[in-house]
Amino acid sequence: MLKQILLITDGCSNVGIQPAAAAAEAYAAGIMVNVIGIIDEGTIGQYGQAEIEDIARMGGGMSRIVNARELSYTIQMMTRKTVMDTIHLAVNRELKHILQQESEQEGANNYSLSDLPPAKRGEVVQVMDQMSEEMDLRVALLIDASASMKPKLAAVEEAIRDLMLSLKARRGTSELAVFHFPGSHEEEPAVMDLDWAADMDRVKKLFSRMQMRGTTPTGPALLHVVDYYQYNSRNKPEDSEVNPPIAYKETGTGGVWSDYIV
Amino acid sequence: MTTSFRQAKGRKQDKRSIGLMPGDRVIGKWNSHIYRIVRLLGQGANGVVYLVHQEGGPHKSGKQAGYALKMGFETMELQSEINALQVLESLKVRKAGPSFNQKEKYFIESDDADVNGTIYPFYIMQYVQGKTLSKFLMKQGRDWVGLIGEKLLLKLGYLHQHQFVFGDLKPDNVMVGPYGEVSLIDYGGLTKEGDSIRQFTEWYDRGYWHAGTRKADFHYDLFAFAVMFIHMLSSGKLHQQVASTLPQLREREHLLAIASQCKVLEPYQPWLRRAIHQRFTSTEEAIHEWKRISSIWSRSAASPTRPTPNWLQWSFFASALLLFISLIFMMLNSSPGFGIK
Numbered sequence: 127m128l129k130q131i132l133l134i135t136d137g138c139s140n141v142g143i144q145p146a147a148a149a150a151e152a153y154a155a156g157i158m159v160n161v162i163g164i165i166d167e168g169t170i171g172q173y174g175q176a177e178i179e180d181i182a183r184m185g186g187g188m189s190r191i192v193n194a195r196e197l198s199y200t201i202q203m204m205t206r207k208t209v210m211d212t213i214h215l216a217v218n219r220e221l222k223h224i225l226q227q228e229s230e231q232e233g234a235n236n237y238s239l240s241d242l243p244p245a246k247r248g249e250v251v252q253v254m255d256q257m258s259e260e261m262d263l264r265v266a267l268l269i270d271a272s273a274s275m276k277p278k279l280a281a282v283e284e285a286i287r288d289l290m291l292s293l294k295a296r297r298g299t300s301e302l303a304v305f306h307f308p309g310s311h312e313e314e315p316a317v318m319d320l321d322w323a324a325d326m327d328r329v330k331k332l333f334s335r336m337q338m339r340g341t342t343p344t345g346p347a348l349l350h351v352v353d354y355y356q357y358n359s360r361n362k363p364e365d366s367e368v369n370p371p372i373a374y375k376e377t378g379t380g381g382v383w384s385d386y387i388v
Numbered sequence: 389m390t391t392s393f394r395q396a397k398g399r400k401q402d403k404r405s406i407g408l409m410p411g412d413r414v415i416g417k418w419n420s421h422i423y424r425i426v427r428l429l430g431q432g433a434n435g436v437v438y439l440v441h442q443e444g445g446p447h448k449s450g451k452q453a454g455y456a457l458k459m460g461f462e463t464m465e466l467q468s469e470i471n472a473l474q475v476l477e478s479l480k481v482r483k484a485g486p487s488f489n490q491k492e493k494y495f496i497e498s499d500d501a502d503v504n505g506t507i508y509p510f511y512i513m514q515y516v517q518g519k520t521l522s523k524f525l526m527k528q529g530r531d532w533v534g535l536i537g538e539k540l541l542l543k544l545g546y547l548h549q550h551q552f553v554f555g556d557l558k559p560d561n562v563m564v565g566p567y568g569e570v571s572l573i574d575y576g577g578l579t580k581e582g583d584s585i586r587q588f589t590e591w592y593d594r595g596y597w598h599a600g601t602r603k604a605d606f607h608y609d610l611f612a613f614a615v616m617f618i619h620m621l622s623s624g625k626l627h628q629q630v631a632s633t634l635p636q637l638r639e640r641e642h643l644l645a646i647a648s649q650c651k652v653l654e655p656y657q658p659w660l661r662r663a664i665h666q667r668f669t670s671t672e673e674a675i676h677e678w679k680r681i682s683s684i685w686s687r688s689a690a691s692p693t694r695p696t697p698n699w700l701q702w703s704f705f706a707s708a709l710l711l712f713i714s715l716i717f718m719m720l721n722s723s724p725g726f727g728i729k
Contacts, residue, residue, distance in 0.1 A: 292602055294601060295602035
């Protein structure tokens with residue numbers, strides 16, 4: 127199962143642990159962190175931009191700064207890219223294997239699809255496509271709900287629904303959870319709006335119990351979601367073990383895989 | 389799960405260009421074939437398409453044969469598209485449908501090329517001459533809706549018959565040739581039935597209209613087909629309607645409401661309603677029904693008459709004005725005479 131957190135924010139954190147450190151902790155627990163900085167007009171500020179990039183880098187994910195109109199597209203693009211990158215990691219080892227047989231060249235470590243002759247790419251990509259269609263996926267969305275984000279929440283909700291619609295069409299299981307931060311009091315860094323769900327048709331309004339407060343505890347909120355991933359998924363025992371982000375590793379070693387390639 | 393949005397062209401981080409100019413040579417790294425760029429044909433979300441000639445390539449009656457060369461930004465994505473085209477090629481060998489043109493070649497070869505120091509993957513396909521669907525209908529008139537629609541449905545029907553869904557159906561992806569032949573271009577959205585649609589354009593997407601899922605089935609294409617014709621023939625009314633509606637309230641009844649205001653689509657109303665509400669039992673049924681309507685309509689007196697051309701209206705107006713002015717002059721010149729006599 128591929129696990130990721132998608133943080134949507136419009137500014138800098140000002141309370142608690144550094145968000146980049148929290149993201150590193152998430153990554154160590156097998157959860158990739160992607161970040162979207164959302165703006166109206168103008169810029170997000172040099173400091174904010176640096177923070178966003180740091181979080182994504184430490185979280186093994188990517189970051190983008192976009193305006194609300196592009197949110198839906200960006201979220202889907204990122205989710206898809208995270209899935210693909212994970213598969214690439216798994217496939218790379220296989221590619222290395224094939225390419226070393228091909229050319230007998232030793233030493234090189236970083237193989238990619240483009241090292242393979244075009245005629246041989248077809249089958250590899252077919253398998254990768256199938257993996258991306260069938261891989262189980264969990265995305266936790268973490269939404270900054272500070273006062274400045276309020277006018278953008280409608281766009282955020284629309285984008286989340288659109289993401290759900292796309293994920294629902296996949297063959298693999300896809301689940302979404304939604305959190306916002308800060309919570310209503312100091313001890314509550316983030317509040318859950320939607321528990322793991324594969325469908326949002328019955329959810330009328332996502333952000334109903336929301337209180338706008340001044341602080342932006344991005345770091346603590348990230349940790350809150352990491353904890354949730356690890357301790358609140360007990361109903362599915364196979365998830366509780368801590369996997370490295372390359373969650374799809376098993377497929378690469380199976381006999382099925384080699385059949386496709388040779 | 390890829391979306392190709394309408395605004396994609398204006399998006400900053402996606403505005404990637406390759407920078408090949410007419411006359412530049414693209415040299416295949418693996419097959420060593422050389423292609424010379426003739427001109428740019430189009431730019432999409434995941435690549436750029438050029439018209440090319442192959443150096444030392446086949447000639448057709450003294451003229452060099454043109455190919456379309458698609459250069460991609462990402463090897464994986466482009467290969468995935470090539471796979472789709474190769475599947476179509478293999479279907480052709482197995483069994484050719486009645487609507488099928490044997491000469492049509494989806495895929496010729498793929499290779500990599502070095503362009504100013506960056507390696508890009510590309511593939512070569514047949515160059516399809518013609519106009520995009522919206523341009524064709526604008527130029528040739530709406531009498532063609534029935535015939536072009538039918539030919540397009542047959543193309544889709546061929547894919548559906550083989551458990552494939554085209555996915556990214558939109559006016560830009562439908563070409564109409566000089567003899568009214570219809571071809572689909574850009575197979576990046578081609579999806580096996582039951583998988584999630586690989587590439588779509590928001591505006592023509594069933595999910596965007598809150599009308600269903602993004603799982604590939606034949607209804608998905610028929611829905612996009614309906615939106616496409618309503619959009620093309622309602623001269624911008626659909627955009628206005630949607631712009632004034634909250635996104636969560638957008639629904640298929642808006643499409644049908646706009647369709648009902650459009651004279652050309654009047655006979656096709658029941659068909660569009662069924663396509664949008666996904667009530668056809670198969671694409672064959674949809675084709676049959678479309679044919680029935682279009683043949684009745686094109687033979688009836690009620691078919692839309694050609695509008696008076698602009699130049700004729702203007703010359704009529706100008707000559708009327710001229711007459712009016714000369715009458716006034718005549719009156720003015722002769723009136724003193726009246727007074728004296």
